[in-house]
Amino acid sequence: MSLNNCIKMVRLPKKQKELTTEETILQVAERLFLDKGFALTSTTEIAREAGCNQALVHYYFRTKDQLFTTIFKAKITAFANKFFAIYDQGISFEEKIMQIVDAHFDVLTDNPRLPNLILNVVTSDPQRMKGMRDSLGPLAVKMFGKLSEDLRAEVAAGHVRPMEPMELIFDILSLDIFPFVAGGMVRMVWGVDEKGYKDFVNKRRQSVKAVLLNSIRP
Amino acid sequence: MSLNNCIKMVRLPKKQKELTTEETILQVAERLFLDKGFALTSTTEIAREAGCNQALVHYYFRTKDQLFTTIFKAKITAFANKFFAIYDQGISFEEKIMQIVDAHFDVLTDNPRLPNLILNVVTSDPQRMKGMRDSLGPLAVKMFGKLSEDLRAEVAAGHVRPMEPMELIFDILSLDIFPFVAGGMVRMVWGVDEKGYKDFVNKRRQSVKAVLLNSIRP
DNA sequence: CTTTGAATTAATAGAGCTATTAAATTATAT
DNA sequence: ATATAATTTAATAGCTCTATTAATTCAAAG
Numbered sequence: 001m002s003l004n005n006c007i008k009m010v011r012l013p014k015k016q017k018e019l020t021t022e023e024t025i026l027q028v029a030e031r032l033f034l035d036k037g038f039a040l041t042s043t044t045e046i047a048r049e050a051g052c053n054q055a056l057v058h059y060y061f062r063t064k065d066q067l068f069t070t071i072f073k074a075k076i077t078a079f080a081n082k083f084f085a086i087y088d089q090g091i092s093f094e095e096k097i098m099q100i101v102d103a104h105f106d107v108l109t110d111n112p113r114l115p116n117l118i119l120n121v122v123t124s125d126p127q128r129m130k131g132m133r134d135s136l137g138p139l140a141v142k143m144f145g146k147l148s149e150d151l152r153a154e155v156a157a158g159h160v161r162p163m164e165p166m167e168l169i170f171d172i173l174s175l176d177i178f179p180f181v182a183g184g185m186v187r188m189v190w191g192v193d194e195k196g197y198k199d200f201v202n203k204r205r206q207s208v209k210a211v212l213l214n215s216i217r218p
Numbered sequence: 219m220s221l222n223n224c225i226k227m228v229r230l231p232k233k234q235k236e237l238t239t240e241e242t243i244l245q246v247a248e249r250l251f252l253d254k255g256f257a258l259t260s261t262t263e264i265a266r267e268a269g270c271n272q273a274l275v276h277y278y279f280r281t282k283d284q285l286f287t288t289i290f291k292a293k294i295t296a297f298a299n300k301f302f303a304i305y306d307q308g309i310s311f312e313e314k315i316m317q318i319v320d321a322h323f324d325v326l327t328d329n330p331r332l333p334n335l336i337l338n339v340v341t342s343d344p345q346r347m348k349g350m351r352d353s354l355g356p357l358a359v360k361m362f363g364k365l366s367e368d369l370r371a372e373v374a375a376g377h378v379r380p381m382e383p384m385e386l387i388f389d390i391l392s393l394d395i396f397p398f399v400a401g402g403m404v405r406m407v408w409g410v411d412e413k414g415y416k417d418f419v420n421k422r423r424q425s426v427k428a429v430l431l432n433s434i435r436p
Numbered sequence: 437c438t439t440t441g442a443a444t445t446a447a448t449a450g451a452g453c454t455a456t457t458a459a460a461t462t463a464t465a466t
Numbered sequence: 467a468t469a470t471a472a473t474t475t476a477a478t479a480g481c482t483c484t485a486t487t488a489a490t491t492c493a494a495a496g
Binding site for chain 4: 239270271272273274277278
């Protein structure tokens with residue numbers, strides 16, 4: 001096979017992604033903001049990694065703040081919609097809890113750094129967060145309201161030990177979110193790589209289900 | 219009672235704290251580092267809040283990095299010693315778990331922002347954390363080793379459902395630490411003040427014990 | 437081809453940050 | 467009181483960052 005043929009073969013499936021510069025900036029900015037938070041990410045760095053001039057970032061998004069808000073809002077609403085998705089009807093309470101845990105682990109696996117960013121924003125810039133509360137609150141209320149209702153019924157029927165809905169909700173949140181918030185810790189302490197961490201998370205998903213189901217028994 | 223008498227009574231116990239400038243800097247720096255992390259805290263701000271010239275911070279601690287390391291090391295070793303304290307002997311497995319939870323909630327209540335700072339350092343500057351691993355590792359190993367041992371015995375005796383020690387350890391860490399990591403979130407979402415948050419944490423302490431004890435039953 | 441608007445860049449103002457230096461002030465000891 | 471050492475300050479060099487402006491290149495339409 002000649003060298004020319006080789007080159008042809010390589011070049012043939014050159015299906016380009018055709019990202020506009022604006023999209024590239026958004027993509028790079030999202031990665032950096034998730035990695036390092038708002039304050040530690042500079043428009044200079046975004047431009048460098050996007051391969052464009054720094055002024056261009058401001059040309060498209062005016063301020064760093066606006067760029068962040070654009071990305072953060074989009075991310076967080078998409079996230080919350082899945083995180084607070086209502087579970088199916090016609091399944092047992094136990095199955096509903098497992099469905100919730102699965103939904104959480106699924107969306108968190110896709111966005112492992114988002115919880116950190118959210119907590120970061122909440123503490124370092126509560127004002128920005130206040131704005132989202134009104135749009136996110138209803139979602140959470142809807143799902144947790146349904147769960148509370150079901151829990152009370154189960155308790156009344158004696159299928160579940162007496163407990164406040166708030167307790168169960170916070171148990172779920174703690175067990176589901178913490179493995180991701182502490183992801184860096186896990187990698188460091190156990191010295192595992194990406195694959196190892198993935199395995200850990202999947203084991204965790206099952207453990208959390210077991211713990212929760214056991215913990216609500218009368 | 220005359221006004222003069224009143225003034226005397228008020229002024230009598232004026233026991234001053236007599237902090238040296240160096241101590242003041244340390245104190246202010248600790249607060250700011252815990253509040254905003256390493257990168258977002260400037261020596262300028264530390265000096266301003268300590269009421270001294272900015273060069274003085276560098277005079278006593280040479281670099282911002284050294285100042286941070288000094289504080290962080292002291293904080294984290296004191297914290298870890300309590301967090302990984304070994305529980306008493308001669309008590310039941312259930313009581314041991316409750317003792318661990320109490321120890322965690324106690325030390326976390328005294329240092330509610332430390333987990334955030336640690337997680338922050340782990341992700342944004344793993345190199346700095348690597349250094350501490352060797353000094354902290356043994357503590358964790360000792361406590362978790364003991365807990366693993368006890369758990370295996372309980373499982374073998376049929377007092378506890380079959381489970382890996384790792385599962386239980388991570389259940390405990392998740393449930394104990396998350397309420398503090400997400401403290402800002404709690405305050406925001408439920409719109410509670412310091413008092414309300416304190417109540418929440420104390421309720422949580424009991425809930426966590428109940429969940430854990432229930433969750434390990436066969 | 438020329439015109440027009442969008443995309444891109446170079447340059448820079450203005451601000452804050454870290455760290456250093458030299459000078460001034462205060463405390464301590466002889 | 468004077469010399470010596472510790473503490474404190476003002477000033478500044480050298481960075482990096484955000485945001486703006488004016489100029490330049492590029493692309494599409496007439």
